[in-house]
Structure formats: C-alpha cells, structure tokens
C-alpha cells in the first residue's frame with residue numbers, strides 16, 4: 001500500500017524545459033538600488049484559499065536580508081539553469097486522492113503515518129522545485145530592459161529573491177516537525193506573493209504611458225511574451241503551494257486540495273454574476289441581467305476558483321460594454337451557455353453580450369497587458385504601490401488594468417484549455433472558455 005502511495009505521489013517528471021538563455025546574457029544583479037520601503041515584504045492576505053491555520057515560524061538560520069547577500073544571486077544563477085518539473089491536474093488529483101485514502105484507511109487520526117509521509121514527499125518535491133521556479137522568474141525579471149529598473153518590478157523581484165532564499169535555507173522537510181515548519185514557510189510565501197499581479201500591473205501602467213508617447217511594436221511583443229510567461233508561471237507556483245497547504249487541512253467533501261471533483265459551471269457562474277453585478281452597479285448604478293442555458297446540471301473535476309476568475313472577468317467586460325453601449329435604462333441580458341457531451345474533451349462556456357462589440361483593429365490588442373479602453377484615472381489610483389492588493393478582489397474597479405483577458409486566458413491554458421473572443425462590431429461579443437476536462441495535459445512551463 002505504501003509503495004502504491006509513493007508511486008502516486010511521484011509528481012513524475014512529465015515535462016522538463018531547458019531555458020535557451022540559461023547561463024548567457026542574464027547576469028542577475030543585486031538590488032542595491034532599492035529603497036528601504038521596497039525591501040519591506042508586504043503580506044496581505046490573498047484569495048480565500050488555501051485555508052490553513054498554521055502557527056508561527058522561526059527560521060533563525062535564514063539571513064535577515066537576503067538582498068544584501070551577493071551569494072544569493074550566484075545561487076539564483078545556478079538554479080535558473082535547472083529544469084522545471086511540470087505537474088498535470090491528473091497528477092495533482094491522483095496524489096491528493098492517495099493522500100486522502102491513506103487518511104481514511106490507516107486510522108481515524110488526522111495525521112496517520114502514511115498520509116504524513118505523503119505530505120513530506122510533496123513538501124520535499126516543493127523544496128526542490130520552488131527554488132528552480134523562483135530563480136527562472138528572477139532571471140526573467142532582469143531580462144526586459146524597458147521594465148527591469150521600474151520600482152514595481154524591483155519590488156516583485158525582492159519577493160522572488162526572498163522566497164528563493166528562504167526555501168534554499170530551509171532544511172529538507174523529511175520529518176514531521178520539519179514538514180510542519182516548511183508548511184508555515186510556504187504559507188508566508190503564498191501571502192507575500194498575493195499582490196504580485198497588481199504590483200506588476202503598475203509597471204505595465206507606467207509602460208503604457210510611454211507607449212502613448214509612441215514606441216516600437218518590438219518592445220510590446222517582447223513585454224507581452226515576458227508577462228505571459230511570468231503569469232503562467234505564477235499560476236503554477238500558486239497552484240502547487242496552494243494544493244499542498246490545502247492537503248494538510250481536514251478533508252472537505254468533494255475536494256482534493258484545491259480541486260473540486262464536482263465543479264459546477266452553473267454554481268460558479270451564479271457567484272460570478274453576483275460579484276460582477278455588484279461591481280457594475282457600483283460603477284454605473286445598475287447592471288444587466290444574466291441568463292443561464294445549456295447543461296446546468298454538469299459537474300466535472302476542476303479548480304473552481306480558476307473558473308470563477310475567468311467568468312468574473314468576462315462578465316465584468318460584458319456588463320461594462322452593455323451599460324456603456326445601451327445606457328442603463330434598457331440593457332439587453334447577457335447569456336451564458338454551458339456545453340458538454342459525454343465524449344467531449346472540453347467543457348465549453350460561452351458568454352455572449354450585445355454590448356456593441358470590439359472594433360476589428362482592437363481585436364489583436366485585447367490580449368495585450370498594455371491595452372485597455374478604461375479611464376487612465378482609474379489605473380492611476382488603483383496601482384498604488386503603497387497599498388498592494390491581491391488579485392481576487394471585488395474592491396477592484398470594473399475595468400482599468402487591461403489584465404482581465406490575458407490573465408483569464410492564462411488560467412484556462414494552465415490546465416490545457418483556452419479562451420477565445422469573437423466580436424461583431426456594432427452588435428456584441430461572444431467569449432468561449434474551453435476547460436480541459438481530462439486534466440492530463442502537462443503543465444505549461446515557461
């Protein structure tokens with residue numbers, strides 16, 4: 001039984017990516033130019049999950065200021081050359097399922113020996129894997145000339161360097177006590193990185209100001225590819241940490257860690273509709289109705305929170321377009337259609353509005369992190385570095401950052417799905433969310 005468990009837990013190397021730039025041209029520099037305020041590690045709470053209730057941690061052996069230690073950058077250089085290891089949704093589910101089975105069959109106590117050993121093995125995998133992933137991102141943050149000196153990018157880099165350093169200095173979590181300490185460390189890291197998206201958005205905002213003054217397409221493409229890779233990687237890191245922390249909690253019915261075995265697109269859509277209506281009403285005084293059609297009874301194994309993020313972004317866009325195109329007196333409803341067949345590889349969700357559509361000349365740009373038609377005043381106030389917020393937040397404005405669509409697409413692609421937009425200018429927009437239901441796609445590793 002234990003051997004099976006270990007096999008389930010293997011987090012096998014399904015895909016390994018060797019970065020072409022490794023070891024050349026990307027010399028990582030200490031952050032000597034950072035002010036003290038940028039060195040402070042902000043730790044607001046992220047999204048609702050993971051929900052662990054962990055104690056405090058005291059790693060006396062961790063250097064107080066890793067940024068002042070030039071050795072850490074040599075270490076990062078070395079780790080940025082190592083291969084990342086991909087994990088599929090199926091692997092996450094199989095591992096978690098094995099863990100829960102161990103809990104069930106090996107006794108009633110919460111931490112049976114077998115399930116504890118599984119947690120230790122997951123922790124040991126993360127102890128090896130996360131420094132590699134953090135190092136890749138630090139190197140990438142240093143690689144874009146137009147962005148790397150920006151305070152917001154430097155601030156994000158300090159978080160990645162600090163987290164890299166902390167894990168590298170943490171002992172291998174191969175005993176009960178060390179595993180418990182490691183979980184506390186990862187919980188801190190998870191919270192530290194909660195505001196990364198909005199802090200990076202500040203950098204994109206500053207860059208957008210430059211583009212208004214006129215700049216070349218080349219940099220736009222380079223920045224876009226960098227941000228695409230960066231956010232995809234961030235989703236993966238948060239997924240791995242969140243899944244591990246959640247597995248340490250008492251099991252919840254129908255859940256394996258963060259994965260809900262019975263994710264209901266209808267139920268997720270209803271929550272997203274409520275949130276979007278709240279945000280639209282705050283902005284415009286009213287919000288259009290949303291009707292649901294198709295397979296309302298459908299459930300499948302997925303991370304519900306990812307589906308919620310995507311649907312909320314699409315609904316925010318549709319509500320804003322509808323309110324602006326029609327005014328709030330006579331708003332046509334938005335339609336959500338859920339489609340699925342027994343043999344289909346994807347669950348497909350369509351969000352349709354009659355909000356006037358998107359001009360064809362804008363279509364290629366809607367996936368850019370630098371494009372939004374929202375009021376720049378909104379962005380100025382929102383991306384205030386002194387108040388970094390997490391990325392799941394209904395306190396956000398209805399529109400403003402230009403991140404909604406590209407980040408939603410990254411969430412869909414993370415497990416092998418996709419997001420596409422079809423528009424009829426003068427009439428409306430259809431957004432198609434494809435969610436991979438098999439879950440055996442390798443994690444994309446930028």
Ligand SMILES: Nc1ncnc2c1ncn2[C@@H]1O[C@H](COP(=O)(O)OP(=O)(O)OP(=O)(O)O)[C@@H](O)[C@H]1O
Pocket residue numbers: 313316317318321353355356357358366371372373374397398399400401402403404405406429
């Ligand atoms: N359903 C839609 N109808 C009309 N225009 C749309 C629609 N969806 C997106 N757009 C256009 O695409 C742009 C980019 O959308 P995106 O969701 O990426 O960012 P945003 O809504 O501007 O800001 P935020 O990041 O806060 O969501 C929008 O500013 C808008 O001009």
